[in-house]
Amino acid sequence: MESTVFAARPHVVGTENTVDQAPAAPVEEILTTVLANDSINDEYKHLIVTASPKALTAKPGQFFHWLCPSPDEGDLWLRRPQSIYVVDKERQRLEFLYKCVGRGTNGAATLKPGDTFNMVGPLGVGFSMEPGWKNVVVLGRGVGLATLAPISQLIAENGIGATVILSARSPDLAMSGDLFEKAGAEVITVTDTDGTSAVENVEAIIEQRVADNRADAFFTCGSNRLFMLMKRLGKKHNVPGQVAMEQIMACGLGPCYVCVRTFEIDGVKTLKRVCIEGPVFDMQEAMGW
Amino acid sequence: MVDLSVKIGSFEMTNPVMPASGTFSPEMEQVMDINRLGATLTKTISRELRDGNPPPRVAEVECGMINCIGLPGKGIEYFLENQIPDYLRFSPPLIVSITSTIHEDFAAMAREVTVPGVKALEINISCPTRDPNGGNFALHADETAETVRLVRAATDLPIFVKLSPNAGDIVSIARAAEEAGADALTVANTILSMRIDTHSFRPSLGHKVGGMSGPAVKPIILRMVYQISKAVSIPIIGCGGIVKAEDVVEYMLAGASAVQVGYASFRNPTAMVSIIEDLEEWCDKRGIARVADLTGAVQDDMETDTYIAAAAGI
Numbered sequence: 261m262e263s264t265v266f267a268a269r270p271h272v273v274g275t276e277n278t279v280d281q282a283p284a285a286p287v288e289e290i291l292t293t294v295l296a297n298d299s300i301n302d303e304y305k306h307l308i309v310t311a312s313p314k315a316l317t318a319k320p321g322q323f324f325h326w327l328c329p330s331p332d333e334g335d336l337w338l339r340r341p342q343s344i345y346v347v348d349k350e351r352q353r354l355e356f357l358y359k360c361v362g363r364g365t366n367g368a369a370t371l372k373p374g375d376t377f378n379m380v381g382p383l384g385v386g387f388s389m390e391p392g393w394k395n396v397v398v399l400g401r402g403v404g405l406a407t408l409a410p411i412s413q414l415i416a417e418n419g420i421g422a423t424v425i426l427s428a429r430s431p432d433l434a435m436s437g438d439l440f441e442k443a444g445a446e447v448i449t450v451t452d453t454d455g456t457s458a459v460e461n462v463e464a465i466i467e468q469r470v471a472d473n474r475a476d477a478f479f480t481c482g483s484n485r486l487f488m489l490m491k492r493l494g495k496k497h498n499v500p501g502q503v504a505m506e507q508i509m510a511c512g513l514g515p516c517y518v519c520v521r522t523f524e525i526d527g528v529k530t531l532k533r534v535c536i537e538g539p540v541f542d543m544q545e546a547m548g549w
Numbered sequence: 550m551v552d553l554s555v556k557i558g559s560f561e562m563t564n565p566v567m568p569a570s571g572t573f574s575p576e577m578e579q580v581m582d583i584n585r586l587g588a589t590l591t592k593t594i595s596r597e598l599r600d601g602n603p604p605p606r607v608a609e610v611e612c613g614m615i616n617c618i619g620l621p622g623k624g625i626e627y628f629l630e631n632q633i634p635d636y637l638r639f640s641p642p643l644i645v646s647i648t649s650t651i652h653e654d655f656a657a658m659a660r661e662v663t664v665p666g667v668k669a670l671e672i673n674i675s676c677p678t679r680d681p682n683g684g685n686f687a688l689h690a691d692e693t694a695e696t697v698r699l700v701r702a703a704t705d706l707p708i709f710v711k712l713s714p715n716a717g718d719i720v721s722i723a724r725a726a727e728e729a730g731a732d733a734l735t736v737a738n739t740i741l742s743m744r745i746d747t748h749s750f751r752p753s754l755g756h757k758v759g760g761m762s763g764p765a766v767k768p769i770i771l772r773m774v775y776q777i778s779k780a781v782s783i784p785i786i787g788c789g790g791i792v793k794a795e796d797v798v799e800y801m802l803a804g805a806s807a808v809q810v811g812y813a814s815f816r817n818p819t820a821m822v823s824i825i826e827d828l829e830e831w832c833d834k835r836g837i838a839r840v841a842d843l844t845g846a847v848q849d850d851m852e853t854d855t856y857i858a859a860a861a862g863i
Contacts, residue, residue: 267793267824268817281819287580289818327816337763338609338815380580380818510607510614511815514576515592517618518606531600531621536576 270378273310288314294375301432305369307356309377318347320410321386321540325512327378328367340364341509343407357406383512384539387411387502389418395474399490401427404482407504409436411479412443423469427457459489470497487549494543501543507534522547551832552839557784557806558732560669560707562587564825569788569811570646575635580818583639593646593673598624603755608744613763615742617678617756642668650683656699663704670706675713675738677760687713690725701730711735723777733784736774740766763812764790771803778804794827801843
């Protein structure tokens with residue numbers, strides 16, 4: 261009778277015989293099945309899992325809290341937040357594009373098709389589009405490119421045009437361009453290798469879109485340098501903006517107050533929780549990426 | 550049918566499971582049915598607005614985590630006006646956790662939060678990162694007694710005193726709290742600890758040190774519950790590393806009347822409800838009709854003669 265198992269009742273995706281403890285709750289702990297987990301370059305992997313109806317309500321910019329397998333002989337004791345890459349309602353799948361950087365993501369990297377993977381979600385406040393916006397500018401770099409990718413779904417659904425600037429060290433790391441191109445966006449890749457990723461060049465591209473009246477809103481994630489640029493241009497031209505933020509996290513649901521970042525609202529500094537008040541925040545209120 | 554109800558003195562619960570302070574808020578309704586809990590318990594309230602400690606506020610360690618949140622909150626006025634009504638949307642009895650760095654203010658806060666709907670107070674005199682003479686009163690028997698005595702005089706609500714595992718002799722602190730008028734003891738807060746990042750050579754926590762929780766601390770806190778239960782006659786609420794029903798059973802056998810769950814909810818957000826269900830099943834299979842009968846039921850009449858004990862097989 262002595263059990264060493266953690267008390268938990270994750271909803272096993274695709275089965276009818278697991279009981280939903282709280283049907284009215286928008287978030288659940290699910291046991292997904294891994295369909296694919298392939299490397300797309302030296303640093304990033306693309307995970308595809310089965311999803312429950314509740315998980316499929318995920319909005320662009322929301323995240324799931326992963327209970328990663330261990331990459332070593334030890335165990336992992338906290339979950340890892342991971343933003344959604346694609347919500348595929350038709351095939352009832354979730355896709356994630358993640359960078360292998362620590363024990364959590366290196367553990368996730370060991371997942372193989374057929375493995376089960378426990379996650380909690382959908383969590384947090386995602387990106388939003390306001391009626392009246394006709395053209396937006398999306399600027400991302402590194403891991404931010406994966407987080408910004410679901411904006412392609414938002415612009416397609418809302419018939420909004422977009423200029424998408426993908427910044428990367430080299431062309432093979434400029435991800436998510438295909439998703440934005442399918443959504444009809446103009447995709448511009450800037451890289452360190454050819455020098456086009458310099459702030460002055462990116463600034464000129466954005467300034468041109470503002471001059472052409474094709475910048476009703478800004479979106480960014482993945483680089484403090486690019487965030488500061490976009491925040492400055494947003495303030496200069498009075499363009500509203502949204503930024504997706506990160507922080508070390510514990511509960512993922514609000515109560516623990518681990519994942520705070522600093523924001524400035526009307527000249528007053530305040531702390532907000534990335535998990536429940538974000539991860540997407542007003543660009544002018546954020547102090548740094 | 551198993552009777553899961555328990556009492557902490559006059560405080561009645563439909564089951565022995567409640568959240569540990571700081572790991573729960575009404576925001577948990579995003580993922581769970583809060584009405585299943587034995588009680589609800591607020592994050593610790595301070596009089597003033599507090600930002601809390603610089604991040605990082607959590608570090609993962611083997612079998613648990615260290616936190617240094619630093620008791621952030623919007624202050625007592627905001628709490629009374631906005632947060633109490635939010636908690637009272639749910640049916641389990643509400644326990645309010647309060648703290649202060651000054652004995653007299655502790656009592657004043659107790660008086661101010663004694664409002665309709667609040668069924669008990671937990672006084673947090675054991676935040677591990679606070680000064681022993683400024684809020685972390687549970688490191689000393691005289692400081693503990695002084696706080697409890699003043700709070701006792703300020704409210705008629707049951708007072709649960711949250712003890713510190715960092716005290717040199719926690720049993721003497723427990724006795725001091727009982728003598729000063731505590732109705733129950735929460736055993737215990739987190740264990741002061743540290744992690745250093747071997748890549749950066751820097752502490753992993755913004756506050757450098759923090760309080761450890763999770764399964765790693767359970768054997769330590771269980772021992773404290775056991776020793777304290779032998780020394781006091783007031784009820785004990787066990788708190789430390791519970792992740793499954795058998796852990797609840799262990800704490801109750803050691804002398805706890807109820808338990809608090811913290812870390813487990815971070816790993817599995819509906820862990821408390823799962824533990825309640827598993828506890829009922831565990832009792833049912835063992836033919837235990839009342840879970841309350843487990844309290845203090847440890848069979849500790851061990852053989853004291855080493856030769857006789859070692860003569861028997863395993």
